[in-house]
Amino acid sequence: MTKSLVTGLRQIFPDKSIKVYNRTADKVVELLTYNPKINRVDNYTDLCRDSSFVFLIIPTSGIFALETDFVSSILKSDSVIVSCANSLTIDKLTEVFPETKIVRLLPNINWQIKQGTTIFQTNSTISTTDLTELTDILTPITKLIEAKSDHEFDMLGKLTSCGPGLFTKIVDQLLTSFDISDDMQKQAVYHTLISTLNYLIDSEKPADKIISEVANKGGLTESGIIAAEKVLPDCFDFISKSMNEKLLERQQNLK
Ligand SMILES: NC(=O)c1ccc[n+]([C@@H]2O[C@H](COP(=O)([O-])OP(=O)(O)OC[C@H]3O[C@@H](n4cnc5c(N)ncnc54)[C@H](OP(=O)(O)O)[C@@H]3O)[C@@H](O)[C@H]2O)c1
Structure with missing residues (x-):
């Protein structure tokens, strides 16, 4: 999914640098083939030194294992967590990361051809400005559909993702x-x-x-x-x- 995201974004924002962290550093080096503006950082906390949209494109187990330093940095920099983990509801994410701004996204691999379909939900901490900024970034590469309930998210997301x-x-x-x-x-x-x-x-x-x-x-x-x-x-x-x-x-x- 990360390859798909950075490939899509390269076509829309060719000059924008994107910070990426992965526990296996070589995987990030590999991503440079798809987007030369990838900037490899050394830990999760480095992703949110400045106010950012921090996409978590890892399994649920990895999200649960994130350390409190990461959450503190998210809050300090007023960043937004964008979770792409399937099955992890917006309520569960809010329980794991209290007080943080959270968007739950369910994309598909067609981000890379700028024809993705992405279901999303937000928690109540997100502002209209945050959501507008995020949709400005994503709309050129994907159709965004807000799910009205967890049931709709899963029911539709099964077929779109x-x-x-x-x-x-x-x-x-x-x-x-x-x-x-x-x-x-x-x-x-x-x-x-x-x-x-x-x-x-x-x-x-x-x-x-x-x-x-x-x-x-x-x-x-x-x-x-x-x-x-x-x-x-x-x-x-x-x-x-x-x-x-x-x-x-x-x-x-x-x-
Ligand atoms: N594939 C899809 O079409 C699709 C669609 C919608 C949503 N998603 C969601 O996107 C997320 C990633 O899926 P993917 O298809 O990109 O999987 P993937 O190709 O297997 O990549 C998973 C990445 O997560 C890292 N990772 C795995 N376990 C981890 C852990 N415990 N802690 C930290 N990092 C960990 C892996 O790092 P290493 O390289 O070090 O193992 C790898 O970089 C999942 O939550 C999935 O539900 C995927």
Whole structure:
């Protein structure tokens, strides 16, 4: 995720230096390939010497292990913690880092192509100015969607954060089942997929209206749609159920 963030930001703010800390220093050196303005620092506290947005793009266990020095520096410099850890709710973050300004973000890897989708929530300590500054930084690389509840965050976030992986798997299976392996043929299918999604978004038409524009009675599309209606509900219900179980397992581990 950090690679994706710094790659996206390089394209928008090529002259802006970004401080990065990772316990494995070589990983930060590797990031210079994606953004030459990376400035490697030696500890978490160095990230917030001045007022900053401090993105925590590490697992929950790493966030829980942050030392009190880090929290004091965040408060002293009036910095904002931006947690990207999935499953860690805004209430839990506020409990772990009391009195600090916190944004909970759930991004996806498409930050790197400036087409990310990011769900967010804030705690009550965040000011309108903080939020405006953060959205000014992120809007050029991602669509930002504020979740109204933890339930909405998880429900939508499952598909947006995992989407690049999950949708790629689905399209890949589609190509296999339709016996498409040649690169030129794959490009033709990808293009049809993108243009169909653009049509869905731009026209704002309901799915059944678009399907009826394509499927003639007794025709080829209709045969595919009828078959899809037989198998897809079970297939996607199963995927959704598996992901819900994983999410629940993570949430229970946090307790
Ligand atoms: N991948 C995604 O598409 C995605 C989407 C949304 C949210 N996220 C969230 O983003 C965070 C990072 O995910 P990622 O995909 O970037 O994972 P990743 O590639 O495995 O990177 C994890 C990073 O966290 C560091 N780390 C691991 N355990 C740590 C600990 N206990 N203390 C300090 N640092 C630790 C690792 O450092 P070392 O190199 O030293 O091991 C590594 O730099 C996770 O919280 C994940 O839920 C990821």
